[in-house]
Amino acid sequence: MPSEHTEVQVRPGVEDDLVALTDIYNHYVRETPITFDTAAFTPEERRTWLLSHPEDGPYRLKVAVDGTFQGNSQRILGYATSSPYRAKPAYSTSVEVTVYLAPDAGGRGIGTLLYKALFADLATEDVHRAYAGIAQPNEASTRLHERFGFRPVGTYREVGRKFGRYWDVAWYEKEL
Template identity: 75%
Template sequence: MPTEVQVRPGVEGDLDALTEIYNHYVRTTPVTFDTVALTPGERRPWLLSHPEDGPHRLMVATQDAPGTGAPRILGYATSGPHRARPAYATSVETSVYVAPDAGRRGVGTLLYDALFTALSGEDLHRAYAGITQPNEASVRLHARFDFRPVGTFREVGRKFGRYWDVAWYEKEL
């Protein structure tokens, strides 16, 4: 019987697994506009920009791997700066990445639930998410958390030899 999925703040020891999950999306999908896989060293500043408190968080979902009892990372959710200028400080941009073999199991929902619970005490006004189109699973996840569409950047990114639209969503916090 599989163990329960646990969600906790991300730590530096998670870096290799988080980078592996992210690189899957870099190599195989347009959901991120990075076009070259990153090393854990290149991702380290990103990880360190998400402390255990404050508005910029990293939440990690784990489950004990069958037969080993060792925790395996199933995915992560983040909140980070929406824009760099000071007046944007009460807005965050959020994202969720789930390991390719852990999709459709509610991991994204658990991660976002933990992330928004952690953010509930912060001085935040809005969360934003950009979703490369088409991505019906991500649209459904964000709708479940009361994100509403606010606009689409048409053909804003080029990856895999074609242009992609990014639909933007916002949520009141």
């Protein structure tokens, strides 16, 4: 586990990050209701997702790394993305944002670092609103989004079923 004093850096995600990013996401698939995916992915299955987040444009992937190396690359502590909100053209100035952290990386401000970098990038793009869906309950995610100026706009009640029960998703928006 990285120490509290390890310097965390945020950079764009690259293809070499694919295995680590998939591992982080799969933790949430297998262990939590935070994502409504129900089957783990292989890195190859996630390649299209990664490639849909280039270094520029409104759809970004920011990765937090520390000084710890795993093999030949720095350890990835988490990532944040901005992705299309909906597929229809009139939604093109809206993005959906999300943050996923490695299971042992919470409570260190990494989500905050990731969102600071992501929103700084989005400030240079033709993006008007950011949306975030937060499966309930998830106090840490709610606090993070509210710190960044997101406000609740509604809750989809029992919209997803995972682990044998139904889950609500609270939706938040932020003007960009």
